[in-house]
Structures are given as C-alpha cells and as structure tokens.
Amino acid sequence: MKSIFLKICTLIVLVTSPFIGSHAIAAEQSMADAKVVLQISDPSPQKQTIVLNVASNITKHYGQGQVDIEIVAFGPGLRLLFAGNANKDRITALAGTGVKFSACENTTRNMAKKLGHAPILNSNAVTVSAGAVRIVDLVKQGYILIKP
Amino acid sequence: MNTLKKAALAAACTTLLSGTVSTALAANWLMLQGTEAADAAPRAKVWGFIQTKYQKDFSDANASGGYIPPKLVGPDLNSQESFSVNRARIGLRGTGMPLDSNVNYFLLVEFGNNGITQPGNAFAKVTDASITLNHIPGARIRAGLFKTPGSEEVYQGIAIFDYINFTNFANQQLIERSPNDTYTANVSSQTLPVGTSLNTFTKSVSAARDTGVQVFDTFKSNNWEHSYSIMKGNGNGLNLSDNDGKQDTYLYWSSELITSGAGPRRKGLKMYAWSQSGKRLLDNTNDATHNPTEYDRKRSGLGAKYLSNKFRVAVEFAKAKGMIWLGPHQATFDMNPAAPVGNGENGEASAWQLDLGWYINSKWELDARYDVYNRLENDTVFPGGANIGKGFETEWKTLTLGVQYHLNKKSRLTLNYAMRDVTAVDWSAGAGPNAELDGVGDVLSMQLTHIF
Numbered sequence: 033m034k035s036i037f038l039k040i041c042t043l044i045v046l047v048t049s050p051f052i053g054s055h056a057i058a059a060e061q062s063m064a065d066a067k068v069v070l071q072i073s074d075p076s077p078q079k080q081t082i083v084l085n086v087a088s089n090i091t092k093h094y095g096q097g098q099v100d101i102e103i104v105a106f107g108p109g110l111r112l113l114f115a116g117n118a119n120k121d122r123i124t125a126l127a128g129t130g131v132k133f134s135a136c137e138n139t140t141r142n143m144a145k146k147l148g149h150a151p152i153l154n155s156n157a158v159t160v161s162a163g164a165v166r167i168v169d170l171v172k173q174g175y176i177l178i179k180p
Numbered sequence: 181m182n183t184l185k186k187a188a189l190a191a192a193c194t195t196l197l198s199g200t201v202s203t204a205l206a207a208n209w210l211m212l213q214g215t216e217a218a219d220a221a222p223r224a225k226v227w228g229f230i231q232t233k234y235q236k237d238f239s240d241a242n243a244s245g246g247y248i249p250p251k252l253v254g255p256d257l258n259s260q261e262s263f264s265v266n267r268a269r270i271g272l273r274g275t276g277m278p279l280d281s282n283v284n285y286f287l288l289v290e291f292g293n294n295g296i297t298q299p300g301n302a303f304a305k306v307t308d309a310s311i312t313l314n315h316i317p318g319a320r321i322r323a324g325l326f327k328t329p330g331s332e333e334v335y336q337g338i339a340i341f342d343y344i345n346f347t348n349f350a351n352q353q354l355i356e357r358s359p360n361d362t363y364t365a366n367v368s369s370q371t372l373p374v375g376t377s378l379n380t381f382t383k384s385v386s387a388a389r390d391t392g393v394q395v396f397d398t399f400k401s402n403n404w405e406h407s408y409s410i411m412k413g414n415g416n417g418l419n420l421s422d423n424d425g426k427q428d429t430y431l432y433w434s435s436e437l438i439t440s441g442a443g444p445r446r447k448g449l450k451m452y453a454w455s456q457s458g459k460r461l462l463d464n465t466n467d468a469t470h471n472p473t474e475y476d477r478k479r480s481g482l483g484a485k486y487l488s489n490k491f492r493v494a495v496e497f498a499k500a501k502g503m504i505w506l507g508p509h510q511a512t513f514d515m516n517p518a519a520p521v522g523n524g525e526n527g528e529a530s531a532w533q534l535d536l537g538w539y540i541n542s543k544w545e546l547d548a549r550y551d552v553y554n555r556l557e558n559d560t561v562f563p564g565g566a567n568i569g570k571g572f573e574t575e576w577k578t579l580t581l582g583v584q585y586h587l588n589k590k591s592r593l594t595l596n597y598a599m600r601d602v603t604a605v606d607w608s609a610g611a612g613p614n615a616e617l618d619g620v621g622d623v624l625s626m627q628l629t630h631i632f
Contacts, residue, residue, distance in 0.1 A: 075278050077220040108278065111219045116281060118217035147279055 067100040069170040071179040072109035080112045082180040084122050087131050096129050102170060106136030106163025115152040127156040136163030209335050210407050211398050214312050214322045216284040221275045228270035229339040229631040236261040240619030246369030248616050249378050255298035258374040267292040282314045295385035305418060307387055322394040329409045329432030330454045331481050331498055334388045340444050342537060344596045344625040347551035348576040349531030353500040356386035358417050359462045362470055369616055386417030407434045415458035428458030453482040460503045475525045477503040492537030500529040522572030528558040547582035572613060577601045590631040598623040
C-alpha cells in the first residue's frame with residue numbers, strides 16, 4: 033500500500049512538474065554541457081538586445097539542448113518581459129529553443145504600485161519570488177552568471 | 181475632394197478595417213518619428229546630427245550684373261560661394277515613464293543656418309515638440325509640432341537624405357514660406373556684394389511641419405505594412421499657433437512590401453499617396469493698411485520607392501495649387517519686378533522626379549536624380565486682364581549627380597553636382613523673365629554629415 037502511494041505521489045510530481053517550479057527541476061536534472069544565467073536589471077534598450085543576442089549566440093555555439101540558458105529579469109530590466117515588448121518575437125523564438133525567462137515578483141509588485149496595475153508579462157516568463165535570489169540559486173547549481 | 185485625397189482617405193479606411201494592429205516599432209517614417217519601441221525605449225535619448233556644407237553656384241548675372249535668389253547660396257542670398265553649417269539639430273526622445281509605453285515624446289531644436297533660423301537671425305528654433313498616445317489600437321494620437329506626412333523626399337529623416345539640396349518643387353512648394361504679416365515690397369535682382377537683402381521673410385519656413393493633432397497607425401499583414409495618417413493642424417508652420425482661424429487637413433497613406441532589414445534604410449518597395457489642403461492669409465496690396473486676403477493652398481502627390489542592398493529607385497509626382505511663391509518674399513514675380521507679374525496666389529504647379537542610387541559597397545554610393553518642375557502652368561493671362569497669350573510658366577529641370585562616401589554608419593561625405601536649366605517657356609531667350617533666368621547655372625556642393 034505504502035509503495036503504491038509513493039508511486040502515485042511520484043507520478044503526480046512528474047506530471048505537474050512542468051507547471052510548477054519547472055526551472056529548478058530542469059536545472060537540477062540537466063545534462064547540458066553548459067549552464068548559463070543571464071542577468072538584465074537595467075533599463076537600457078541596448079541591454080535588452082545584447083542579452084537576447086548572447087542567449088542566441090550561446091545556443092548556436094553549443095547546440096540546442098546542449099546548454100541551459102535562463103534569463104533573469106528584475107528591477108528596470110523587467111521591461112524586457114513585458115507582454116508588449118518590441119522584442120517579444122525574439123523571446124518567443126528563443127523560448128522555442130529552450131531558453132527560460134524568469135520575472136522577479138518583487139519587481140512586479142513594485143511596478144504595480146507605480147502603474148496602478150500589475151504589468152502584463154510575456155507568456156514565456158515564469159515568475160520567481162526574487163530575481164537576485166534566483167540567480168544565487170542557479171549559481172549554486174553550477175550556472176555561470178553573465179551580466180552583459 | 182480631389183482624386184488623390186479620395187485615394188488617400190479610401191486607403192486609410194481600408195487599412196483600418198482590414199489590417200491587424202502592429203505593436204512592434206514599424207520601420208516607416210510615420211512610426212519612426214512618432215513612436216518608440218514598446219517597452220524598449222529609454223527615458224530620454226539624446227540624439228541629433230550636424231551637417232556642414234560648402235556650396236558654389238556657377239550662375240551668371242543678368243545683363244546689368246544682377247543676381248536673383250536661384251543664383252545665390254541660401255538662406256542669406258548674398259554670395260555665390262559659401263561654407264555653412266547647414267543643419268545642427270539636437271533633440272531628446274523616449275518615454276518619460278519607461279514603465280508605460282503608451283506615452284512617448286519627441287523634441288528637436290535647430291541651431292544651423294537655414295530657412296528655419298535665418299529669418300530674424302534666430303539663435304535656435306524648436307522644430308519638433310510632440311507627445312504620442314498609444315492607448316487605442318489602430319489609432320495612435322500624436323499632438324504638438326512635428327513633420328506633416330507627405331512627400332517622401334521631405335518626410336524622410338533629413339539626416340539620411342541622399343542629396344544636399346531639395347528638388348526645385350520641394351524647395352519652393354513644400355518647404356513652405358510663411359507670408360509676412362504686412363505687405364512687403366519686392367526686391368529686384370542685386371549686384372554683388374548684395375546691397376538690399378533678397379531674403380526679407382520675417383518668419384521661418386515651415387520645414388514641412390505644423391502644430392496639430394494626428395491620428396495614425398501601422399498594420400502588418402505578412403510581409404506588407406500599411407500605414408495611415410489623418411491630421412488637422414494650424415497651417416502655420418513652425419509658428420506654433422493659428423493665425424487665420426482656419427485649419428489644414430493632412431491625409432497620408434503608405435503600403436510597403438518589406439524584404440529585409442529594419443529602421444530608416446529598411447529594404448523593400450514602398451508606395452504612398454498624400455494630400456494637404458488649407459487656407460493662407462496674404463497681404464499683397466501695396467498700401468499702409470493691413471488687409472490680407474485668404475487663399476487656398478493645396479498640395480498632393482504620390483510615389484514609390486524601391487530599396488535593396490545594391491540599388492535604389494524612387495519616383496514621385498506632386499501637384500500644387502495656390503500660394504505659389506514666385507520670389508523670395510512675396511507672391512509676386514520677383515525675377516522681373518516690373519509689372520505684369522504671374523498669378524501665384526491662384527497658380528498651379530506640378531513636378532516629378534526620378535531618383536537612382538547604386539550602393540557599390542559599404543563605403544561608396546553613387547546617386548542620380550532628375551527633377552522637372554512646372555511653375556504657374558495655368559498662367560496664360562496677366563492679372564491686369566490683358567491677354568497677350570504669354571503666361572509666366574517656368575520650367576525647372578535639374579539633373580543632380582552625387583557621390584557619397586560613408587566613413588561609418590553615422591558619418592558620410594556627400595558630393596553633388598547639379599546641372600540646372602530654368603526657362604519661362606512662353607518667352608524667347610533674354611525676353612521677359614528669361615532676362616533673369618537665362619543665367620541660372622550649375623551648382624557644386626559638398627556636405628559632411630554626422631549623426632549622433
């Protein structure tokens with residue numbers, strides 16, 4: 033009975049894992065050759081372009097599936113992950129190659145105070161409690177931090 | 181409503197009904213000048229450009245040694261050879277609150293020496309100051325002072341204009357001269373050095389700008405991009421306020437097949453049509469009373485431009501009706517100040533141009549432009565009523581050959597040589613207006629441009 037219960041729990045975790053905390057599990061289970069976290073935290077439009085370029089170039093170099101890339105946006109850099117961002121087509125394309133996008137919940141909350149409503153985020157973005165903490169966690173997991 | 185106006189309005193309505201709203205920064209002048217990249221624009225981007233110029237006019241004086249404005253270097257019109265700072269503009273643009281892409285602004289100030297700053301010897305002049313609201317899908321709203329959608333030659337960002345000087349039609353009919361508030365006597369041709377200034381305008385040229393409100397947007401459909409604009413403005417150029425209680429209406433439509441690239445030099449085939457109509461006040465009676473008369477001013481045109489990595493082909497047609505300046509400062513015939521004169525207030529003009537460009541490599545570019553402009557093509561009767569069968573129609577033909585060397589993507593050296601032929605078509609050589617026009621000759625100009 034206990035064995036059946038454990039199997040059911042394991043099955044539930046495996047089935048639901050793509051929807052909750054998917055980044056963490058993917059990172060821990062990754063067999064990729066390289067793991068990179070890209071930070072964007074300033075408002076510069078050029079930085080938005082550079083971060084996406086770097087993600088694209090790393091993917092091309094290692095090959096799709098051979099590298100784990102996660103872009104963490106917080107502070108003014110969160111604008112990259114706004115739903116209407118001019119780079120949204122590039123974000124969709126990169127997400128299609130496996131690049132992950134994390135949006136800082138603290139920043140979202142602060143921006144909501146200024147805007148009067150929560151910003152609408154890109155559907156490819158996954159909310160994390162704090163962008164900086166997310167980067168620390170990923171570095172602990174062996175990710176290399178790049179801040180273009 | 182004329183045909184071009186109808187076509188522009190119909191196309192605008194069709195676009196509104198059939199397209200899908202584009203939220204990305206569209207690479208057309210309507211969008212490049214009026215909007216910012218969504219959620220990717222700075223709070224305040226400092227930008228601008230400087231154009232330093234050398235020009236030599238090889239025109240000959242008339243029989244008595246006098247020169248008319250087309251034979252001199254503008255805007256001061258007192259020499260045939262000059263170094264100048266043609267344009268020096270600096271501006272700010274962006275989204276004041278970067279979190280809200282629904283609002284953006286555009287500010288630009290001119291410090292160079294040209295028709296914008298020369299009248300009144302102004303130190304600087306604001307040429308653009310606008311706010312755009314992007315809240316309504318398919319109907320962005322831009323309010324303030326900004327370029328009015330129209331001829332591609334004038335509407336494009338002037339910093340990337342492939343020639344140094346405008347075509348004759350654009351210079352005379354689109355870069356509008358505002359009438360002085362009171363009657364201003366004509367100035368006859370002047371010997372050098374100029375004793376009496378040939379440029380007695382007291383207000384800046386319009387620089388193809390107006391203060392008003394514009395509704396516009398761009399719609400994408402596969403590789404096509406359709407844009408429209410409807411605008412109401414004061415019809416008073418850079419003067420920032422209305423002066424006659426009448427407003428101008430501006431209509432614009434463009435469709436572009438995009439082949440590659442983005443930004444100002446995006447590759448593709450663009451087609452467009454435009455129309456501008458309004459009223460102008462002109463005090464053209466030689467008395468001490470301020471008694472201006474109201475005249476129609478209409479401009480319209482259509483064109484197409486194909487741009488690839490290797491070459492460029494562009495063609496434009498345009499028409500003008502009313503308020504056709506014949507001289508440097510008033511709507512009378514300046515080139516032969518003795519009466520009779522042509523009827524510029526109700527005159528008509530038309531023009532066309534063919535522009536070719538060959539991009540040899542990333543550094544060198546060859547350009548060639550041929551423009552033909554018929555001024556007062558409806559003029560057959562003198563204002564006094566005496567029909568002598570000769571009007572004051574003048575035909576301006578110019579072939580401009582150019583070479584551009586791009587030092588980098590933001591800096592280039594442009595060399596132009598313009599071969600001009602101007603004739604009053606109903607008059608023999610040396611007779612009537614041709615006494616002044618016969619000597620209009622070639623122009624050599626060089627310009628260094630740096631965009632920052």
